Amino acid sequence: MSRTVANAVPAIPDSPDPDPLALARALIRCPSVTPDDEGALGTLQRSLEPLGFACERMTFAEEGTAPVENLYARIGGEAPNFCFAGHTDVVPPGDRALWTVDPFEGEVRDGRLWGRGAADMKAAIACFVAAAARFLGARGAGRMPGSISLLITGDEEGPAVNGTRKVLRRLAERGETIDACLVGEPTNPSALGEMIKIGRRGSLNAVITVDGVQGHSAYPHLADNPIPRLVRMLVAIDGTPLDDGTPHFQPSAVVMTSVDVGNRATNVIPSRATAHLNVRFNDRHTGDSIAAWLHERCAAVGGRFELSCECSGEAFLTPPGPLSRVVADAVRKVTGGQPELSTSGGTSDARFIKDYCPVCEFGMPGETAHKVDESVNVADIDALARIYEAVLQGFFEESRCRPPAT
Numbered sequence: 001m002s003r004t005v006a007n008a009v010p011a012i013p014d015s016p017d018p019d020p021l022a023l024a025r026a027l028i029r030c031p032s033v034t035p036d037d038e039g040a041l042g043t044l045q046r047s048l049e050p051l052g053f054a055c056e057r058m059t060f061a062e063e064g065t066a067p068v069e070n071l072y073a074r075i076g077g078e079a080p081n082f083c084f085a086g087h088t089d090v091v092p093p094g095d096r097a098l099w100t101v102d103p104f105e106g107e108v109r110d111g112r113l114w115g116r117g118a119a120d121m122k123a124a125i126a127c128f129v130a131a132a133a134r135f136l137g138a139r140g141a142g143r144m145p146g147s148i149s150l151l152i153t154g155d156e157e158g159p160a161v162n163g164t165r166k167v168l169r170r171l172a173e174r175g176e177t178i179d180a181c182l183v184g185e186p187t188n189p190s191a192l193g194e195m196i197k198i199g200r201r202g203s204l205n206a207v208i209t210v211d212g213v214q215g216h217s218a219y220p221h222l223a224d225n226p227i228p229r230l231v232r233m234l235v236a237i238d239g240t241p242l243d244d245g246t247p248h249f250q251p252s253a254v255v256m257t258s259v260d261v262g263n264r265a266t267n268v269i270p271s272r273a274t275a276h277l278n279v280r281f282n283d284r285h286t287g288d289s290i291a292a293w294l295h296e297r298c299a300a301v302g303g304r305f306e307l308s309c310e311c312s313g314e315a316f317l318t319p320p321g322p323l324s325r326v327v328a329d330a331v332r333k334v335t336g337g338q339p340e341l342s343t344s345g346g347t348s349d350a351r352f353i354k355d356y357c358p359v360c361e362f363g364m365p366g367e368t369a370h371k372v373d374e375s376v377n378v379a380d381i382d383a384l385a386r387i388y389e390a391v392l393q394g395f396f397e398e399s400r401c402r403p404p405a406t
């Protein structure tokens, strides 16, 4: 189905184009739903190469997962290497009939840029490029005080197996160092400048399976009903707080996401009951210690049960220091406000980057991320590009006094 859009979308830039809005629109026009790229990384690469970035595509595939394309771009050969990190993949638009715009058109209307990925996080990637272009342009060719790099994956919204983690490993294997990293995830709850993320809670998914013996509900003594035992386990878990927070983290939380028996019969005691939990935990715990804690709670109830746990990321913190100060100063310089340093919210690829260098996150307001009619303020795109440029200025100034700056 074709539709007419009042404001024509500019062609994909193939020359130095410091206009972050034009690049953000071009990126949104690539329907890069994980794991498809649909030209998103090529669009980005074509905007970086004229600036002098050496661009390297890294494609990773693992059995059972779709191959994923990633882009690592770097300008400069010296330390310190400041890295902007992010992802060009997006979540599916869902039911398109619910959208008031085409999710992959990059429409600008009412002072906002609309489309899947506008907030999470194609506008931020466009701002990386604009900031780098302006920073390099202002200094003149050959006067790079270190290196700027972009690590952009096509596998963040999916399993995140063939993305950032593998790019980082490859860089480390060849001795390439990243000294500090800013991830462009949408970190602001509603207004640009509100919040910088300096860490993230860990996340663990658990499944408790309680087995009993099936039987007739009129003869319960001949059966072993797993439901009351599962309920007692859940009460034991729910009734015990994990902690009451730490200096930079909110209290850890166990959230029950599903309880399933699947029994349609009114006169049958089922043989199995399961519960699914998601635990968001702070820096007092690890995935292993949470699993042990859950096991202890269930075992105290007794009977046969199975507990399976999968930790998708440990809690981590880049303590307030040079990097968060540089980012906060840049935010304050452009917006006039003091951002909160927070560890709230979900996980991001920063959970892999933290193993290599200090990492903070700052991007667009995220209130429409993953939603129908995802959109961002055009004025915020302009401001974010200026913030990222100020981050580069601040970082390389700081690194002159404190090599390598972190």
Ligand SMILES: [Zn+2]
Binding pocket: 087, 120, 121, 156, 185, 186
């Ligand atoms: Zn994201």
